[in-house]
């Protein structure tokens with residue numbers, strides 16, 4: 001069964017065609033990277049899947065339901081490109097509040113677990129707005145994963161994180177048994193966290209396949225970044 005279906009989606013912002021006949025699907029449990037040059041439409045795709053934007057045309061289904069449906073919200077974890085936890089709440093308060101909003105059974109305990117998991121304990125009483133950008137990103141990731149989502153949409157998740165935290169987050173995400181769509185410019189994230197890639201440009205899919213199919217398109221010893229750059233430049 002496909003857990004994510006995007007079918008002939010179009011989205012314009014004024015005269016800008018952000019998405020133009022975009023179609024792809026992701027089987028349940030699939031781990032997919034969403035690649036594309038700046039402005040390709042990755043974040044717009046994520047926002048539509050998260051139910052924050054409506055497509056002008058086309059259909060989107062999450063486990064057969066519409067994005068924004070109550071049932072979908074319960075199983076979805078979405079990390080926006082520019083996440084903003086509640087600035088005046090502390091790290092602990094953010095975690096407890098969002099846990100209770102999401103119906104997590106023991107919000108206090110879950111907040112503790114997430115602080116340990118993401119190494120946020122030393123900031124537990126600091127207001128989110130006063131954290132460094134990297135620590136805000138850690139908190140945002142903790143908030144997305146609180147309710148153990150079945151479907152995880154991550155828009156450039158490792159932005160701003162230091163290398164030890166990147167490794168920690170990759171470890172956490174690898175262990176999760178979920179359907180993943182992760183947008184990134186960092187190919188090592190794609191190859192370590194996902195097994196398929198969807199490459200979009202100008203709002204439409206220009207290539208999709210497994211990581212090994214992607215590698216097979218390269219010359220011997222060609223870095224995967226170079227293969228992807230070639231794919232993207234071929235469409236101009």
Ligand SMILES: Nc1ncnc2c1ncn2[C@@H]1O[C@H](COP(=O)(O)OP(=O)(O)O)[C@@H](O)[C@H]1O
Pocket residue numbers: 013016017018036037038039040041042043044045
């Ligand atoms: N809210 C918006 N208003 C106007 N244009 C937008 C808006 N959001 C995105 N766009 C435009 O849509 C295109 C796709 O943007 P985006 O989905 O953010 O690309 P990506 O995440 O791949 O870099 C870009 O040309 C961008 O400028």
Ligand SMILES: [Mg+2]
Pocket residue numbers: 042043044081
């Ligand atoms: Mg983006």
